[in-house]
Amino acid sequence: MSNELAFLPFTKPTIDEDMIAAVADVMRSGWLTSGPKVQELEAKLSELFGGRPVRTFNSGTCTMEIALRIAGIGPGDEVITTPNSWVATANVIIEVGATPVFADIDPKTHNIDLNKLEAAITPRTKAVIPVHMCGLPCDMDHLYAIAERYKLRVIEDAAQAIGSTWKGKRIGSFGDFASFSFQVNKNIMTGEGGCLVLNNAEEARLAEKYRLQGVSRQGLDGIDVDVLGGKYNMTDMAAAIGLGQLKRLEEFNGKRKALAQHYFDTFGADFEALSGAELPVADFENSNWHMFHVVLPENVNRGDFMQKMLDVKIGLGYHYRAIHLFTLYRERGFKEGMFPIAERVGKQIVTLPLFPSMTNADVERVVSAVKSCLL
Numbered sequence: 001m002s003n004e005l006a007f008l009p010f011t012k013p014t015i016d017e018d019m020i021a022a023v024a025d026v027m028r029s030g031w032l033t034s035g036p037k038v039q040e041l042e043a044k045l046s047e048l049f050g051g052r053p054v055r056t057f058n059s060g061t062c063t064m065e066i067a068l069r070i071a072g073i074g075p076g077d078e079v080i081t082t083p084n085s086w087v088a089t090a091n092v093i094i095e096v097g098a099t100p101v102f103a104d105i106d107p108k109t110h111n112i113d114l115n116k117l118e119a120a121i122t123p124r125t126k127a128v129i130p131v132h133m134c135g136l137p138c139d140m141d142h143l144y145a146i147a148e149r150y151k152l153r154v155i156e157d158a159a160q161a162i163g164s165t166w167k168g169k170r171i172g173s174f175g176d177f178a179s180f181s182f183q184v185n186k187n188i189m190t191g192e193g194g195c196l197v198l199n200n201a202e203e204a205r206l207a208e209k210y211r212l213q214g215v216s217r218q219g220l221d222g223i224d225v226d227v228l229g230g231k232y233n234m235t236d237m238a239a240a241i242g243l244g245q246l247k248r249l250e251e252f253n254g255k256r257k258a259l260a261q262h263y264f265d266t267f268g269a270d271f272e273a274l275s276g277a278e279l280p281v282a283d284f285e286n287s288n289w290h291m292f293h294v295v296l297p298e299n300v301n302r303g304d305f306m307q308k309m310l311d312v313k314i315g316l317g318y319h320y321r322a323i324h325l326f327t328l329y330r331e332r333g334f335k336e337g338m339f340p341i342a343e344r345v346g347k348q349i350v351t352l353p354l355f356p357s358m359t360n361a362d363v364e365r366v367v368s369a370v371k372s373c374l375l
């Protein structure tokens with residue numbers, strides 16, 4: 001019977017005809033690279049983030065690298081981050097020549113444990129990159145109290161947190177740098193892309209230079225290059241998709257939230273006790289519900305579990321394997337046992353399907369398949 005059901009992926013972007021038409025219009029205009037659509041998207045994003053300067057880029061990875069460069073972080077500096085993230089979060093620290101330092105995560109929120117972060121600070125620590133995992137924000141009061149006390153720059157990896165809030169304030173509308181990704185799996189997307197929320201006009205000017213070969217221009221033919229920049233600009237086609245997506249941000253996040261609520265209702269209050277699995281923190285105040293995670297009990301092999309779900313046409317993700325256990329990081333001295341919570345979560349976590357065009361019936365189908373594997 002399950003063979004008659006359509007494959008249910010763990011995520012899927014919502015693309016409407018208006019977005020498709022907007023991309024076609026850009027192509028017909030002949031202006032494909034960064035132009036009026038990029039400017040319009042940056043203006044709309046700045047409005048969203050309370051008027052702070054915003055610049056767009058071609059990924060949510062280079063956004064963080066550029067924030068580190070703007071903050072003047074490089075060789076000899078330490079940057080503290082979480083081992084539980086997409087590897088980009090730590091790679092950018094190495095990319096600018098600084099030293100990545102990890103602090104283990106909180107077993108419930110899966111965000112960096114801020115007490116452990118504080119304990120990892122040394123005189124060489126210059127910045128921290130916390131991640132708002134699945135859109136569930138870190139404790140922003142605690143985070144910024146630490147940053148203030150030790151004079152640290154903060155680059156929030158808010159790749160997953162567009163539309164998330166902290167005590168009623170939008171993530172990105174306050175604090176230091178906030179970096180968002182518009183990669184296709186995120187709550188709003190541009191195919192590939194990202195944006196960085198900055199503190200002032202001077203930082204925004206630097207961001208523009210790092211985004212495009214370090215170039216600054218004056219008049220019709222004046223040009224200079226005084227910093228080493230790269231090629232990180234967003235296309236107008238991508239920005240046109242982003243403008244269409246941004247219009248639907250509240251709707252998309254509202255749908256995700258309702259589906260997440262339906263997951264909890266369908267799993268039922270006794271699911272964790274009966275199965276030994278862990279559900280996410282049921283935060284319906286702050287989170288944008290970027291993903292819905294289940295941490296499997298120790299005795300369940302994740303690969304086998306994913307295969308059983310695949311047999312009934314349900315695709316799962318796993319976000320994330322602990323970064324410090326990748327070869328590149330082991331070669332830098334990191335070892336098994338250093339961050340046991342991130343290691344356990346990294347081995348046992350699965351991401352269940354959650355995206356705006358899913359139905360309650362899809363959620364029920366997933367829950368019943370999970371229960372038939374675990375109960």
Ligand SMILES: *Cc1c(COP(=O)(O)O)cnc(C)c1O
Pocket residue numbers: 058059060061062085086088089131157159160181182183192193194
């Ligand atoms: C998606 C993601 C990134 C990377 O964003 P890209 O746009 O793919 O470069 C970084 N950190 C986290 C937590 C992410 O989810």
